[in-house]
Amino acid sequence: MSDEEVKNRAEKYIRGMEERLKKVPPFFIEKYRKIYDLAQQYTQDAKYYLEKGDYITALVDIVYAEGLLDSIVFNENTNLELQIPKKVFVAGTFDIIHPGHIELLKEASKYGLVYVAVARDKNSEKVKGRRPINDENHRLEVIKSIRYVYEAFLGDENDFLKSVERVRPDVLFLGPDQKVDENKLIDELKKRGLESVQIIRMPQRISTYAHSSTSSIIQEIVKRYCNKKDDDIRE
Structure with a gap:
């Protein structure tokens, strides 16, 4: 995979992760505060490394962030894509x-x-x-x-x-x-x-x-x- 392909994939995952984080209901955030905060932190780290040109690290960070968020989704048996916060x-x-x-x-x-x-x-x-x-x-x-x-x-x-x-x-x-x-x-x-x-x-x-x-x-x-x-x- 070329650097440009890694960069494009990292950018796509970061955008998707930011949208998913916005859809997490407040009561889930409160219940899983540490996990949610870590997911946010890894997303920010991914953006930082993307800007620095370290596309591999950016991709690793955003995949880890997705894993953290998925653990909340799995535990609550929910679908964030269907969540529209009031x-x-x-x-x-x-x-x-x-x-x-x-x-x-x-x-x-x-x-x-x-x-x-x-x-x-x-x-x-x-x-x-x-x-x-x-x-x-x-x-x-x-x-x-x-x-x-x-x-x-x-x-x-x-x-x-x-x-x-x-x-x-x-x-x-x-x-x-x-x-x-x-x-x-x-x-x-x-x-x-x-x-x-x-x-x-x-x-x-x-x-x-x-x-x-x-x-x-x-x-x-x-x-x-x-x-x-x-x-x-x-x-």
């Missing part, structure tokens, strides 16, 4: 990230790929009656780094539902404390041609983190430090 829409301020936020996103990921619209500063202030501690770009970057999140972006400043229209999700996932009238929301979605969106609300906070909230964290900081000297706070 889109799950989540929106929120996500100011000071705490375990309750992580549990919300983890729960949402059980239904599909999680798309998060991070509230703009002015909208968050309007709803909560105070400015966020962290600005919108800061909050967006933190959310992007959470493994349960497939994609995150800043929400629309004037119309919350424009963010929903942008994603066109299968599921709109609400937190237990989000003050949303679900019936009105359904009506508004229908007006925009999104009548097939399923609304699912997380029934309650996970008991372990039932008292986790941004407000409680802020209150605790104030309680500890509001009457202390600057030197005490720095310590």
Whole structure:
């Protein structure tokens, strides 16, 4: 086999592997995290060696990645080619990230790929009656780094539902404390041609983190430090 043939085969396998990785359902990724991460790493290694002109190593790496992914497919008796992950829409301020936020996103990921619209500063202030501690770009970057999140972006400043229209999700996932009238929301979605969106609300906070909230964290900081000297706070 010539170098050009090896290169073409490696390129073909890498493209195919990248597409297969996108089709792995979130709950499989969570269940087989180490295997999935290794498959991703070997795929990235294959791309690296392909760019360096080491086509044999690229081919070996991508074949190994395929073997890892096949082990998940075999164990779950599934066909990734038939898997079409659902889109799950989540929106929120996500100011000071705490375990309750992580549990919300983890729960949402059980239904599909999680798309998060991070509230703009002015909208968050309007709803909560105070400015966020962290600005919108800061909050967006933190959310992007959470493994349960497939994609995150800043929400629309004037119309919350424009963010929903942008994603066109299968599921709109609400937190237990989000003050949303679900019936009105359904009506508004229908007006925009999104009548097939399923609304699912997380029934309650996970008991372990039932008292986790941004407000409680802020209150605790104030309680500890509001009457202390600057030197005490720095310590």
